[in-house]
Amino acid sequence: MFLKMFFKEMKDSFRDRRTLLLTVVLPLIMMTALVFYYESLLSDDEQTYNLAVEKGTSEEILSIFSTENFNFVETDDPEFAVEEGEAHTGILFDDQFTEKVETHQQATVKVISGDSFSQNASNANAQVMAALQQYEQAIVNERLTNENIDQQLMTPFQIEQEEITDDNAGMALLGTLIPLILVLAIGIGASPSASDLFAGEKEKKTMEALLMTPVKRSTMIMAKWLTISAIGSITGIVTLIVVALEIQFMTENLKDAVASTENIGLIIGIVAGITIIYATFLASILMVTSIMAKTIKESQSYSTPVMMLGMFPIMILTSVGTSELEFHHFAIPILNIFSSLKELLVGVIDWEHIFITVGSNLIAMIIIFIIGRIMFLKDKWVMN
Numbered sequence: 469m470f471l472k473m474f475f476k477e478m479k480d481s482f483r484d485r486r487t488l489l490l491t492v493v494l495p496l497i498m499m500t501a502l503v504f505y506y507e508s509l510l511s512d513d514e515q516t517y518n519l520a521v522e523k524g525t526s527e528e529i530l531s532i533f534s535t536e537n538f539n540f541v542e543t544d545d546p547e548f549a550v551e552e553g554e555a556h557t558g559i560l561f562d563d564q565f566t567e568k569v570e571t572h573q574q575a576t577v578k579v580i581s582g583d584s585f586s587q588n589a590s591n592a593n594a595q596v597m598a599a600l601q602q603y604e605q606a607i608v609n610e611r612l613t614n615e616n617i618d619q620q621l622m623t624p625f626q627i628e629q630e631e632i633t634d635d636n637a638g639m640a641l642l643g644t645l646i647p648l649i650l651v652l653a654i655g656i657g658a659s660p661s662a663s664d665l666f667a668g669e670k671e672k673k674t675m676e677a678l679l680m681t682p683v684k685r686s687t688m689i690m691a692k693w694l695t696i697s698a699i700g701s702i703t704g705i706v707t708l709i710v711v712a713l714e715i716q717f718m719t720e721n722l723k724d725a726v727a728s729t730e731n732i733g734l735i736i737g738i739v740a741g742i743t744i745i746y747a748t749f750l751a752s753i754l755m756v757t758s759i760m761a762k763t764i765k766e767s768q769s770y771s772t773p774v775m776m777l778g779m780f781p782i783m784i785l786t787s788v789g790t791s792e793l794e795f796h797h798f799a800i801p802i803l804n805i806f807s808s809l810k811e812l813l814v815g816v817i818d819w820e821h822i823f824i825t826v827g828s829n830l831i832a833m834i835i836i837f838i839i840g841r842i843m844f845l846k847d848k849w850v851m852n
Contacts, residue, residue: 470687477665477695499649499707500714507719517592520546520558520580529561532603533596547580556582556592569607642722643813644782646711646739647806650704651778654747657703658696659771662754665692666850667767675850689844693755693837700747705740712736729815738812738822746805749829750774752836759843759850781806790814798824801832 519538521530530540543549546558558580562568568575579596582589612619669675679685715722726732753774761767781803788797790811797807804825811818843849 470691473683473688473691474694477692478698480664496707496710498652499711502645502649503711503714503719503722507722515588515591517557517588517595518555519592519596520549520555522546522560525561526566528566533599537595538592550580550582556586556589557596558582559596572611640814642725643810644786646708646813647809648778648782649707649711650743650746650809651802651805652775653707654700654704654743654750655771655775655778658700658747658751658754659768659775661699662696662751662758662771663761663764663767665695666755666758667761668764670761670850671763679850685845686841689755689841693751693840696751696754697748700751701744704743704747708736708740708743729813731815731817734817735812735815738817739809742805742808742822742825745826745829745833746802749801749833749836752833752840756836756840756843759840777802785810790816793821795824799828801829804828 516537516539518541519533520541520543523542523544525542541549541555543554546555546560549555550558560578560580562575562577565575565577567573577600579593579600581593584590608622609619612622669678678688715726729735754771757770757774758767761770784803785797785806793807793811798804798821808821808825811821
């Protein structure tokens, strides 16, 4: 009886075009867009920036930026050009700048920064400052040479910087991309079914007839919960498969990043397992919100905050390195999905962290499921 009811609910769910659209099509569109966006971040294509300079600026001065990727925008007012968005950044040199430098006088350069929230403006400003610093150092070295002063006197020590992190930027980006896609896709895919299976039954006045059948309520709720879990799991697994295929056949940088990672097959298997566990956890929450609601619309209103919870781990973990992850990062549901996948997708397989993640999600899932079962056994929740 349990399996018959489970297969019936699955058929009904996938017969609904809206459910099919939200379960498969929408997550795939979102995922595809994010894959190509992250691929563009790793692209080696050089970006060209517009640099506003005053009309009449000599070629000798402009040669300072000859090694940078700049298009010079000559204008009477560079500051106005930056304000109007005609240039990413601007620069103003002193009158007789070259002569002052040659005669050891103090010269001034004014750098006009663009919108600080613009990535292009920030990059352009950084390149301008780097070019000026390089030019300044060249002048200092030339003056020291002319004065017969050893240049090493100005550099008493050298700084060698070594970063102890995984240099696989592609996998680090995927560590953000994959969990975000999975959380959104599973939530979007499972939510319509959860609303239909409980709140939908009450809204359509079919719940009473269903309860009059010889099927036990415990069997009924288990079948419905398993249906929601299965749909969420299918959505997550399909999303992973399509992500893998798109990375393999439609990208270059992300493909190279994946190819350079050891134990990638084992990592994908663990990610798939965590995906299924998270789907069952989320199914329990969505089941409770649907039981609480009287209509599908009300159920969706209750489940919306649950979907929004998937946004917070991104903000929390953005500034946390892989080596800085602690016990609570893996013990808190939803946050632990992002934490575990962040580790896994840079090639770190920590079984203790994985077991903590799986265990905490299972414990939370069981507790929430028991709450939902208690509610479903009471007529005031299922008959109103």
